[in-house]
Amino acid sequence: MRISFELKLAILLVISAVVFYIFNYFLFHDLNFIERYLLAQLGFLPISVLLVTLVLNKLMVRREKMERIEKLNIVIGTFFAEIGKDLLRYLSKYDENVKDIAWELMHIENFEEKDFKNFKEKVLARECHINLEKMNLLELHKFLMEHKEFAINLLDNPAIIEHETFTDLLWNVLHVTEELRRVSNFRKLSAEDYKDLKGDIEKLYRLLIYEWVNYVQYLRRRHPHIFVYEVKTNPLIPHSYDVKRRNLELRFTGK
DSSP states (O other): OOOOHHHHHHHHHHHHHHHHHHHHHHHHOOHHHHHHHHHHHHHHHHHHHHIIIIIIHHHHHHHHHHHHHHHHHHHHHHHIIIIIHHHHHHHHTTBTTHHHHHHHHTTGGGOOHHHHHHHHHHHHHOOOOBOTTTSOHHHHHHHHHHTHHHHHHHHTOGGGTTOHHHHHHHHHHHHHHHHHHTOSOTTSOOHHHHHHHHHHHHHHHHHHHHHHHHHHHHHHHHOHHHHHHHHHTOTTSTTHHHHHHHHHHHHHHTO
């Protein structure tokens, strides 16, 4: 029977302790001290186990969780920098009711935690109305095909496993890409293809908004300097950097 590494280590540590106690006895010939010391150590052992298992272990788990969250948001930030924000800007141009959410996000820098929570719930419950007839589906197809490999590589990243909504977002990006790839004529879509594409693109658009707001909420807590940049480049507000700059100028000049 093969002995595990943990068992070998435990045997080695026990033997080492016995050797040290024997060495102590032959050196000082004080068995009474060894007995008192051993009892004192055994008395402290439950407290030591308590500290290690409940306190230190909890701190280590919490730190590991924070590291995983940090790595995950690095991946999410990369996604939005590479494809997500451009895709969100493009789709929002064909959202017939984009002004409703754009107006709320105009002052996202003033959001509290409860505001982020309420807005994300509203986004998931919101019915999107993307005007597919005005959209250049061929242009969208080319853009998604150019970034298809990037999206696939992100799915291979183990950091996203615990983030269901972001994984769902990536799957929807690839799904819409595949749907557009199989369309032979973008000018003559069948009623069934039009309905399927419209539903999938609207779902993708909804997930993009949700994840971007979720990402911004994380930046506000952990990386305020990056949060300021994301707010200035809000993909749901045309020319958002200039809008924010003007608002700040008006606030400080008192006009």
